[in-house]
Amino acid sequence: MFELEYPWLLLLLPLPLLAWWLLPPYGERTKAIRVPFFDDLAKATGQTPARGAVILRGNWLRRILAPVCWALLVLALAGPQRLEPPIERTESARDLLLAIDLSGSMATPDFLDAQGRRVDRLSAVKGVVDDFIRRRATDRIGLIVFGTNAFPQAPLTLDHVAVRELLDELRVGMAGEQTAIGDAVGVAVKMTASSQQRERVLILLTDGNDTAGRIPAEKAAEIAKANHIVIHTIGIGDPDAKGENRVDLAALQRIATATGGRSFRGENGEQLAGIYALLDRVTPSKVKHSVYRPKLKLYYIPLGAALLLMIAYHLLMLGVLAPLARRHASASLSPETPGS
Template identity: 50%
Template sequence: MYQLDLPWMLLLIPMPLLVWWLLPPHRETSASIRLPFFDQVTKAAGIEPTEGSVVPRRSWLQTGVDVLAWLLLVVALSRPQYVEPPLEKTEPQRDILLALDLSQSMDTRDFASPDGAANARVDAVRAVVGDFIAKRPGDRLGLIAFGDAPYPLAPFTMDHALVRTLVDGLLPGIAGPRTALGDSLGLAIRMFEKTDVPEKVLILLTDGNDTASKMPPLKAAEIAKTKAIVIHAVGIGDPAATGEDKLDTASLQKIATTTGGRYFFGADQSQLQGIYDELDRITPEDQRQLSWRPRIELFYWPLGASVLLVCVWYGASGLAGVMRRRSPA
């Protein structure tokens, strides 16, 4: 599509006429000789003298060239452009960070699968989280694994295949045997600080209690609240366990409540699947459509035509005048 970026510049088209009508004509005096016998000279030459200034007349061709050159110049000032078809981009408005507990206890085979078989907790997490990732094509996803310390496995990205591959390759104990729950929240806060999306969601999954953090989990939750980060906490495993394997449900509930999130408990793979289905429901896709239409400037075409027309006309006129003066009388 062609358009003029500055169409109001077309109002300059009548400017030469306004200047011709409103401004006084240019007058110039030149030295002359007064002849007392001027009348005799004009009669002898057969010329009838007149009074007033001499105004050279323009030819119709010269007038047409000047008008056309002016019109081309005004069109160039109006900045003609070719507007290409729009380029559209979908920009996510929510970043979701998955924080997964990979302490040694995640290798415990007490998680019932839908067919009743006892599987390792990490196997159920791989299957359920992988399915959750597949349902979030419009969100940027990030991944944290934590054990003795938290480790960022994937920054926020739209490459969900990469995140899914990393989740499928998770192994219990790869990050250490203990659980650094509070430090993982601190790492998540630092990762969210580098994003500028309106919504920031952390989905935290663990099967134990904090045994290795330098930052208390509840303190980290307070900081997350000030950063507008919503934390959904998911607890799995045996609620009757003792010691380091005991699930700290009270802290998880407090973390979720403090940040405006929800706490869930999954005793088996079916319940865990239901939890992530619910998380998928309460965090619907939020995207913004961005559209941009590239523009190609075309002003140089009428500008070049105007300059070329004037140069050719006045160059040819000057050359013709020189040739006439040199021709023999």
């Protein structure tokens, strides 16, 4: 598809015609020699003198090429361009963070896999989360791990293959034996601090209570809310256990409620998979679409055509007129024959 970037410049097309109508003709004064015997000279040469200016006449080719070249120059100024096929860009409109507890209790083998075999909690969680990541094709996903300390395992990225590989490398105890829920929320706030996305979601999974956090979990939830982060919490431990192994479902509920999220409890692998499937529906993938059409500038075509026409005209004139001028000059300089 072709279009003009500045179509209003086509209004310049009649400008030479207006100048021809409205402006006075160009005049040039030259020096002359006064001859006292002018009339005798005119009779001797057989010429009839006339009063007034001498008007130079152009040839028919110049009359054709001049308006053509002007039209081509104006067309080049108008900016002809060709629109290429549109390119659609799809960008993520949500940041999604997954925080996974790696404290010592995650090694408890009280979950069943698809074959009915007992596996530890972390292995069950990794399988479910891996499937969840695979379904979130358009979200930027980041991974946080926490135990005694909390740190980012994978930055926010669309490279989900890398996130899944880093998820597979998680091991119980690699972040310490205790549970720092507040610190994990704090890491989520830092990871999204420079994000341009208004929607930010943190899915926090733990099987213990907040015993090692440097910042209280509920205070961290308030900070997360101020930074537009919605937290969904999943508790998979035993609420009746003692000490570090007891999951504080009430505290997880308060964290989620404070940020506008939801709280869940997963007692087995099937229930955990159902929770992530529900979260997949509650927070559907959200994308932004933008369309970009590349533009190919074509001003050089009419500009080059005008230049070539002018060069060709002048070469033609030099080729045609120069031999005639030389022939006329040689004829005027040749000596008269005797008896003439």
